[in-house]
Amino acid sequence: xxxxxxxxxxxxxxxKAIDGLRKKGIAKAAKRADKIAAxxxxxxxxxxxxxxxxxxxxxxxxxxxxxxxxxxDLAHDVAMHIAASAPKYLNREEVLAEEIAKxxxxxxxxxxxxxxxxxxxxxxxxxxxNKFYGEICLLExxxxxxxxxxxxxxLVQASSExxxxxxxxxxxxxxxxxxxxxxxxxxxEEVAEQMG
Amino acid sequence: xxxxxxxxxxxxxxxKAIDGLRKKGIAKAAKRADKIAAxxxxxxxxxxxxxxxxxxxxxxxxxxxxxxxxxxDLAHDVAMHIAASAPKYLNREEVLAEEIAKxxxxxxxxxxxxxxxxxxxxxxxxxxxNKFYGEICLLExxxxxxxxxxxxxxLVQASSExxxxxxxxxxxxxxxxxxxxxxxxxxxEEVAEQMG
Numbered sequence: 001x002x003x004x005x006x007x008x009x010x011x012x013x014x015x016k017a018i019d020g021l022r023k024k025g026i027a028k029a030a031k032r033a034d035k036i037a038a039x040x041x042x043x044x045x046x047x048x049x050x051x052x053x054x055x056x057x058x059x060x061x062x063x064x065x066x067x068x069x070x071x072x073d074l075a076h077d078v079a080m081h082i083a084a085s086a087p088k089y090l091n092r093e094e095v096l097a098e099e100i101a102k103x104x105x106x107x108x109x110x111x112x113x114x115x116x117x118x119x120x121x122x123x124x125x126x127x128x129x130n131k132f133y134g135e136i137c138l139l140e141x142x143x144x145x146x147x148x149x150x151x152x153x154x155l156v157q158a159s160s161e162x163x164x165x166x167x168x169x170x171x172x173x174x175x176x177x178x179x180x181x182x183x184x185x186x187x188x189e190e191v192a193e194q195m196g
Numbered sequence: 197x198x199x200x201x202x203x204x205x206x207x208x209x210x211x212k213a214i215d216g217l218r219k220k221g222i223a224k225a226a227k228r229a230d231k232i233a234a235x236x237x238x239x240x241x242x243x244x245x246x247x248x249x250x251x252x253x254x255x256x257x258x259x260x261x262x263x264x265x266x267x268x269d270l271a272h273d274v275a276m277h278i279a280a281s282a283p284k285y286l287n288r289e290e291v292l293a294e295e296i297a298k299x300x301x302x303x304x305x306x307x308x309x310x311x312x313x314x315x316x317x318x319x320x321x322x323x324x325x326n327k328f329y330g331e332i333c334l335l336e337x338x339x340x341x342x343x344x345x346x347x348x349x350x351l352v353q354a355s356s357e358x359x360x361x362x363x364x365x366x367x368x369x370x371x372x373x374x375x376x377x378x379x380x381x382x383x384x385e386e387v388a389e390q391m392g
Contacts, residue, residue: 038373040246043246044242053253066246174238177234177235
């Protein structure tokens with residue numbers, strides 16, 4: 001859309017249109033947004049001899065960039081971040097609606113109990129939910145190696161430095177035994193129990 | 197349930213009950229089924245310098261077994277298998293109902309076109325769907341290092357050799373760029389197109 005507008009403003013002159021976009025500082029970003037980042041690395045990081053594992057796909061536009069140390073280091077840093085910060089989702093779009101509805105309910109109950117007026121609750125709720133997204137979504141989390149920036153901002157910076165669109169497409173994080181109830185009950189115990 | 201029945205048959209004598217179960221060859225399996233496999237390894241395997249990546253959680257009952265070479269080798273072999281065989285699901289329970297419904301529709305249409313009688317179609321369909329499960333479910337796939345056995349059978353064998361319940365709980369497999377349309381369209385091209 002920016003391109004179209006710029007072209008109209010430049011009366012159909014491509015160079016002039018690009019100049020116009022450049023002035024607005026969006027030419028490079030626009031160029032990258034049109035590119036498809038289908039190269040890159042599938043990268044893994046295992047922590048604590050197999051206690052935590054992370055798998056991710058970090059994309060760029062060319063195989064050339066994917067092979068650079070800078071790109072590999074970025075993949076490693078993001079994998080380390082995921083291991084440490086345990087995000088549940090990549091971004092807001094992935095968060096289940098029920099999870100947000102549940103959080104909203106809990107918060108608004110809290111706020112009511114604190115005696116907050118109804119007209120304030122909606123406003124406070126918005127802030128609370130944004131904070132919640134920031135905790136569970138990888139791209140919104142403060143980056144462990146540079147807490148002034150979110151993971152998304154780190155990727156945008158890398159993109160700008162590398163000169164290619166850089167995106168984190170997906171990740172998985174497994175923690176050994178998470179969710180498995182740790183009650184061991186062997187056969188002898190069960191038999192003993194059944195005997196009364 | 198097996199335990200209870202065995203106990204009844206042995207008139208409440210535990211040793212006799214265990215003997216009875218052993219004779220039926222299910223004592224060891226029963227014992228393991230009661231245990232909870234919450235130890236093990238989160239293991240990863242990266243193929244082709246980051247073109248394919250696998251992450252899995254292989255569970256056993258004790259940290260001691262998790263640290264053995266035998267267990268590590270098993271985790272590695274299963275990860276290699278996943279990289280090579282590209283299963284979509286762990287087991288039948290994970291397969292989406294719509295996916296099976298779609299397959300059934302396609303198969304039954306094929307069979308009708310081949311002029312198969314209606315009473316045969318249901319029977320053939322069952323076989324076709326079983327084969328389909330065997331292709332997309334990791335635990336039902338023939339193991340790459342021993343194609344006479346499924347991955348599940350290999351895990352059961354390992355379980356029996358190791359003497360602990362061994363289960364594969366989950367896996368992820370990423371292939372670089374899969375699903376991303378590979379048409380690159382840079383800014384100049386887009387502008388040119390908009391110019392007609």
